[in-house]
Amino acid sequence: MHTTLHSEQHFEASATVRDVVIGMSDGLTVPFALAAGLTGTMAATSKLVVIAGLAEIAAGSIAMGLGGYLAARTDRDHYESERQREIRETVELPEKETDEVADVFRGYGMSEEDLQPVVKAICADQKRWVDFMMRFELGFDEPDPARARNSAITIALSYIAGGMVPLTPYMLSANIFTGLSFSAAVTLIALFVFGYVKGKLTGIAPLRGGLQTVVIGGLASAAAFGLARLIS
Amino acid sequence: MHTTLHSEQHFEASATVRDVVIGMSDGLTVPFALAAGLTGTMAATSKLVVIAGLAEIAAGSIAMGLGGYLAARTDRDHYESERQREIRETVELPEKETDEVADVFRGYGMSEEDLQPVVKAICADQKRWVDFMMRFELGFDEPDPARARNSAITIALSYIAGGMVPLTPYMLSANIFTGLSFSAAVTLIALFVFGYVKGKLTGIAPLRGGLQTVVIGGLASAAAFGLARLIS
Numbered sequence: 001m002h003t004t005l006h007s008e009q010h011f012e013a014s015a016t017v018r019d020v021v022i023g024m025s026d027g028l029t030v031p032f033a034l035a036a037g038l039t040g041t042m043a044a045t046s047k048l049v050v051i052a053g054l055a056e057i058a059a060g061s062i063a064m065g066l067g068g069y070l071a072a073r074t075d076r077d078h079y080e081s082e083r084q085r086e087i088r089e090t091v092e093l094p095e096k097e098t099d100e101v102a103d104v105f106r107g108y109g110m111s112e113e114d115l116q117p118v119v120k121a122i123c124a125d126q127k128r129w130v131d132f133m134m135r136f137e138l139g140f141d142e143p144d145p146a147r148a149r150n151s152a153i154t155i156a157l158s159y160i161a162g163g164m165v166p167l168t169p170y171m172l173s174a175n176i177f178t179g180l181s182f183s184a185a186v187t188l189i190a191l192f193v194f195g196y197v198k199g200k201l202t203g204i205a206p207l208r209g210g211l212q213t214v215v216i217g218g219l220a221s222a223a224a225f226g227l228a229r230l231i232s
Numbered sequence: 233m234h235t236t237l238h239s240e241q242h243f244e245a246s247a248t249v250r251d252v253v254i255g256m257s258d259g260l261t262v263p264f265a266l267a268a269g270l271t272g273t274m275a276a277t278s279k280l281v282v283i284a285g286l287a288e289i290a291a292g293s294i295a296m297g298l299g300g301y302l303a304a305r306t307d308r309d310h311y312e313s314e315r316q317r318e319i320r321e322t323v324e325l326p327e328k329e330t331d332e333v334a335d336v337f338r339g340y341g342m343s344e345e346d347l348q349p350v351v352k353a354i355c356a357d358q359k360r361w362v363d364f365m366m367r368f369e370l371g372f373d374e375p376d377p378a379r380a381r382n383s384a385i386t387i388a389l390s391y392i393a394g395g396m397v398p399l400t401p402y403m404l405s406a407n408i409f410t411g412l413s414f415s416a417a418v419t420l421i422a423l424f425v426f427g428y429v430k431g432k433l434t435g436i437a438p439l440r441g442g443l444q445t446v447v448i449g450g451l452a453s454a455a456a457f458g459l460a461r462l463i464s
Contacts, residue, residue, distance in 0.1 A: 014310065018303065025299045026292070030262075033291030034284065041283055051273055051464055052266065052284050055456035059265030060258070060292075062452040067257045070444060071250065077436050078246065108360055110353040117346040118337070128340055139373045204309050212302060220294040224287035232283050 015147065016154060017201050023064060023155035024194060027162025029217045031056050032187045035166055037224030039180045041232035046176045050167060057163035065156030072148035079140055086133045090126055097133065098123050104136050165190045184221075191217045247379065248386060249433050255296060255387035256426060259394025261449045263288050264419045267398055269456030271412045273464035278408045282399060289395035297388030304380035311366075311375055318365045322358055329365065330355050336368050397422045416453075423449045 031053045038044045038052055090097050101122055105115040123129050134140045169182035192210040199209025263285045270276045270284055322329050333354055337347040355361050366372045401414035424442040431441025 021303065021306075022299065025302075026295050029295040029299075030288065030291045033295070034266075034288050037287030037291065038284060041280070047464075048273070048280075051460050052270060054463065055269030055460045056262065056266050056288060058455040058459045059262045059269070059452040062455055063258050063261040063265070063448060066448045066451070067254065070257075070448075071253065074253075074430075074436060105350070108354050108364060109357065110350065114349040114353055118342060118350050121342040121346060122340050125341065132340065135371070136368060139367070141371045198306075204306060216295060216298045216302075219298070220291040223290040223294055227290045228283050228287045231286065232279075 015151070017198075019068060019151050019154040020158045021198055022068065023061070023158025024162040025213060025216070026060065026064065027057070027159035028165060028187060028191055028194060028213075029162075029220050030060060031163040032166035032183065032217060033221035033224040035170060035183060036180060036221040037228035039176055040225045040229045044176060046170050046173060046179055049170050049176065049179070053163070053167040053170065057160055057167070060163065061156040061159040064159055065152040068155040069148045069152035072143065072151045076143045076145070076148065079134075079143055082138060082140060083130060083134055086130045086138075087126070090123075090129055090133075094123075097129070100137055101129070101132060104132075162190075162194075187217060188214055248382070249430075251300060251383050251386040252390045253430055254300065255293070255390025256394040257445060257448070258292065258296065259289070259391035260397060260419060260423055260426060260445075261394075261452050262292060263395040264398035264415065264449060265453035265456040267402060267415060268412060268453040269460035271408055272457045272461045276408060278402050278405060278411055281402050281408065281411070285395070285399040285402065289392055289399070292395065293388040293391040296391055297384040300387040301380045301384035304375065304383045308375045308377070308380070311372055314370060314372060315362065315366055318362045318370075319358070322355075322361055322365075326355075329361070332369055333361070333364060336364075394422075394426075419449060420446055 034056050035049045035053045038049050086097075098119060102112075102115055102119045105118060110118075122132050134142075166183045166187040169186055170176070170179035173179035173182060191213040194210075195213030196206045196210035198213070199206035266288050267281045267285045270281050318329075330351060334344075334347055334351045337350060342350075354364050366374075398415045398419040401418055402408070402411035405411035405414060423445040426442075427445030428438045428442035430445070431438035
């Protein structure tokens with residue numbers, strides 16, 4: 001059905017964009033902020049910053065990836081359990097459920113006379129009836145079964161890709177402060193480009209999108225740096 | 233309207249639960265894994281682990297909180313731009329849009345004769361028409377305006393609350409390995425309780441939920457520890 005296809009493509013694309021955004025914005029920001037924070041302490045060496053950064057990327061990508069997996073699974077389980085409840089209700093409380101279908105159309109200002117054939121057509125078939133309640137009364141779309149796995153992989157890879165950007169300069173620099181300078185320059189540019197592209201994809205102003213991600217990265221690393229300085 | 237209220241409460245609750253889950257699962261996991269990873273290196277002292285952990289919590293809570301804020305804002309902007317497009321289309325392509333309303337009902341097996349009065353009633357009012365297309369054709373629910381701010385605060389506080397659990401033992405222990413032992417014990421218990429409660433709230437088996445979060449935390453910290461050992 002054309003309508004359903006349209007709606008699903010729409011959703012699938014924005015779900016993947018959302019996963020890349022979730023993974024990459026944290027991946028670019030947290031290892032960057034952590035590395036900058038550690039550079040501000042007395043004990044730091046380039047090697048220690050790289051170790052801490054890589055440990056963070058490993059932990060963060062696994063935690064966020066599996067977290068995304070479970071969130072998608074939870075959505076799906078939730079959908080299934082709500083669906084089972086609706087199926088039970090069409091059997092146990094058919095009058096109430098029929099009236100809830102009518103309520104949806106009453107909300108659109110239809111007369112009782114006009115809505116009777118619609119309600120009758122929908123409630124004539126149990127699957128159709130439950131589908132209608134799920135989507136139109138409760139606002140659920142049926143989740144894609146491959147969603148959880150795809151979501152996990154997308155989030156984890158985006159996190160790793162993002163995290164290597166701020167860390168690479170520390171690996172290549174002999175001096176830790178040279179590492180910090182290059183890391184900050186490269187990461188702030190990457191954050192801007194990421195926010196700009198994200199803005200384009202999601203339909204907000206690209207320049208605003210770019211500045212937003214730069215500000216987030218800047219705030220997070222300033223907080224990390226400040227806190228590390230304060231207690232070291 | 234009762235129907236709308238029901239559906240919105242439903243959504244609002246699961247959105248908040250989702251935010252707590254997003255913030256707390258990472259907050260419990262990433263600082264835990266980072267601290268465990270650093271303990272495995274030569275250079276580590278309790279103080280350094282605490283500094284790195286607190287820097288990570290500051291960075292992670294800000295990055296995830298603001299990330300959640302922007303994600304909710306992006307959803308809202310996306311909703312608004314799609315809505316504007318639908319409004320334009322009802323003016324510029326009224327026949328096509330009218331037919332798309334009819335398509336929704338054709339999908340429910342209604343006859344052409346039965347669906348005419350329904351379609352006519354919906355398309356008689358532009359706001360109602362656009363509302364119908366947004367929800368029933370495109371599957372959008374109107375986002376709550378306070379969502380972005382609430383989402384940011386919920387995610388950030390959940391991250392901080394989660395992150396202090398694995399870090400506190402290192403603050404209280406003179407010896408770093410004592411810190412690690414207590415941190416692992418306390419955090420694995422907290423991960424289990426968190427997963428158990430999350431399971432109860434989201435309707436999945438609590439025991440399975442508890443084991444899942446323990447496995448995620450274990451995998452993330454094993455990866456961080458292994459990587460840190462490997463390169464130190």
